[in-house]
Amino acid sequence: MKMQDLENLTIAGVAPEVQSRKISPVELTRLFLARIVRLNPVLNAYVTITAENALAQAQRAEDEIAQGNYRGALHGIPFSIKDNIATHGVRTTAGSKVLDNWVPDFDATVVTKLKESGAIILGKTNLHEWALGGTTINPFYGTTRNPWDLNRIAGGSSGGSGAAVAASLCLGSIGTDSAQSVRNPASMCGIAGLKPTYGRISQYGTVPGTGAYSCNHTGILAKTVADTAIILSAVAGHDPKDRLSARQPVGKYAESLGKNVKGLKVGILRGYFEEVMATEVRQVFYDALAVLKKLGLETEEVTIPHMDLIPAVKVCTSRVENASAHDHNLRTRARDYSPQTLYAYLSALLVPASTYVMAQRVRRIICDEFRALLERVQLFAIPTVGFPAPTIEECNSGWLNIDGKKVRRQDARSGADSFCAIPFNVTGLPSLNVCCGFSSAATPIGMQIASGPFQEELIFSVAHAYEQATDWHKRRPVLEIN
Amino acid sequence: MKDAVQRINVEYGLNLTDEEIEIITKQVEAGQRLFQKLYEVDVEGVVPALKIDPAERS
Numbered sequence: 001m002k003m004q005d006l007e008n009l010t011i012a013g014v015a016p017e018v019q020s021r022k023i024s025p026v027e028l029t030r031l032f033l034a035r036i037v038r039l040n041p042v043l044n045a046y047v048t049i050t051a052e053n054a055l056a057q058a059q060r061a062e063d064e065i066a067q068g069n070y071r072g073a074l075h076g077i078p079f080s081i082k083d084n085i086a087t088h089g090v091r092t093t094a095g096s097k098v099l100d101n102w103v104p105d106f107d108a109t110v111v112t113k114l115k116e117s118g119a120i121i122l123g124k125t126n127l128h129e130w131a132l133g134g135t136t137i138n139p140f141y142g143t144t145r146n147p148w149d150l151n152r153i154a155g156g157s158s159g160g161s162g163a164a165v166a167a168s169l170c171l172g173s174i175g176t177d178s179a180q181s182v183r184n185p186a187s188m189c190g191i192a193g194l195k196p197t198y199g200r201i202s203q204y205g206t207v208p209g210t211g212a213y214s215c216n217h218t219g220i221l222a223k224t225v226a227d228t229a230i231i232l233s234a235v236a237g238h239d240p241k242d243r244l245s246a247r248q249p250v251g252k253y254a255e256s257l258g259k260n261v262k263g264l265k266v267g268i269l270r271g272y273f274e275e276v277m278a279t280e281v282r283q284v285f286y287d288a289l290a291v292l293k294k295l296g297l298e299t300e301e302v303t304i305p306h307m308d309l310i311p312a313v314k315v316c317t318s319r320v321e322n323a324s325a326h327d328h329n330l331r332t333r334a335r336d337y338s339p340q341t342l343y344a345y346l347s348a349l350l351v352p353a354s355t356y357v358m359a360q361r362v363r364r365i366i367c368d369e370f371r372a373l374l375e376r377v378q379l380f381a382i383p384t385v386g387f388p389a390p391t392i393e394e395c396n397s398g399w400l401n402i403d404g405k406k407v408r409r410q411d412a413r414s415g416a417d418s419f420c421a422i423p424f425n426v427t428g429l430p431s432l433n434v435c436c437g438f439s440s441a442a443t444p445i446g447m448q449i450a451s452g453p454f455q456e457e458l459i460f461s462v463a464h465a466y467e468q469a470t471d472w473h474k475r476r477p478v479l480e481i482n
Numbered sequence: 483m484k485d486a487v488q489r490i491n492v493e494y495g496l497n498l499t500d501e502e503i504e505i506i507t508k509q510v511e512a513g514q515r516l517f518q519k520l521y522e523v524d525v526e527g528v529v530p531a532l533k534i535d536p537a538e539r540s
Contacts, residue, residue: 308519312516330496347510357530360531361528364531365525367531411512
């Protein structure tokens with residue numbers, strides 16, 4: 001196998017080869033590490049590379065498989081972990097200066113589960129400072145660049161994970177998503193990204209203050225829907241260490257792939273997010289809906305009465321819950337935050353408690369309205385981000401160019417890049433990004449497929465059917481190595 | 483609102499500049515305008531979504 005061969009590898013494709021010992025986990029790991037050495041200086045996807053640990057894990061996997069102790073589809077598969085998820089003995093920065101030297105003495109539960117599955121951890125991936133933003137332009141660890149166009153952002157906050165998967169610097173990555181942070185980079189990098197139902201994957205070991213307690217989710221980034229389904233089965237489940245984790249049984253999600261999707265009803269969500277939606281994103285999304293219709297799904301446009309209040313609920317909830325986690329550091333290390341992040345947390349300290357409670361009352365109404373919609377439709381579809389990956393220069397200027405108009409990247413409602421994603425953080429409903437086309441600048445565009453609580457199987461079956469009917473997910477960025 | 487920011491400045495020992503106090507004040511005021519819409523909703527009898535029970539979400 002050569003380094004270029006990694007580009008077309010998927011977990012579903014390579015796992016049987018690893019099991020049958022046609023491919024060696026050690027050889028695979030060495031190839032990925034060599035590719036990281038070659039491409040990471042350009043992409044800045046990884047902030048820490050754990051080559052020695054990875055090779056030791058790969059040797060152990062190889063020995064176990066040789067002895068007939070194959071653990072399953074993730075055995076010997078190289079992964080990366082977003083750097084706000086605790087890794088035993090490996091620096092975990094949360095993209096912050098405050099934690100630049102923090103080396104946890106424990107693993108997050110999701111990391112423990114990956115290790116128990118025999119996965120190989122190649123390193124930690126870059127993120128927006130404290131996961132508080134969608135660009136992964138990080139003042140302390142540098143900017144992660146989009147593998148499809150190095151002048152553009154990879155999205156965020158799990159931008160390093162998105163770039164690493166898209167550039168074949170790992171086969172899967174674990175991220176977190178409190179506003180968009182898995183789905184946004186997945187969309188901008190042209191890969192699959194799942195924010196599961198709230199509580200589906202344990203959050204134990206996610207750095208506090210890198211996403212609001214009640215909006216944050218541990219999520220998955222991978223090249224295909226099938227790979228995402230395989231990973232979810234390995235890392236989901238109740239965790240006594242996370243009181244917010246769910247007790248619902250974990251499915252064999254990969255088995256849902258290939259199920260008949262004819263007759264399912266998809267609600268096309270309408271609302272405030274259409275204000276900031278590029279014409280080409282709209283067109284690509286409509287083309288994707290046409291594919292779903294060809295597959296036999298029925299569509300209808302839907303909304304909820306309080307849709308426009310979702311940004312207010314989300315911003316209020318996130319600000320207050322995040323600020324509570326940062327209180328000590330704000331009192332002792334305020335100047336170790338970037339100015340933008342510091343100002344955001346300080347302004348959050350002045351949100352009245354009564355406003356927070358009001359936001360939670362409106363949130364209840366919004367959740368009930370979505371529940372009512374789910375009696376009419378089984379799924380939702382909506383673009384993931386209203387515009388393709390902007391340039392780094394645009395993000396630094398604070399202005400985006402959408403259809404020739406200058407649009408503020410951020411207003412009181414937060415980043416415009418999060419508008420389509422946050423309904424599912426407020427409600428906790430599962431949502432998955434699939435690549436559904438490319439922009440005129442040849443950068444990926446994504447579509448979310450979402451559903452009711454714990455309906456990940458249904459999402460996987462539809463998203464996989466969509467992937468099988470298209471070839472967007474097979475495209476790969478052309479990188480210098482080629 | 484500037485007074486409230488200044489109180490935080492003192493309480494947290496931040497040594498914010500006047501320009502920083504101005505920026506934060508504007509952010510707080512923008513947030514207030516955004517959150518004002520929440521108070522226009524009839525929430526009579528609505529229990530806040532404070533109990534974070536994954537089985538009950540949505």
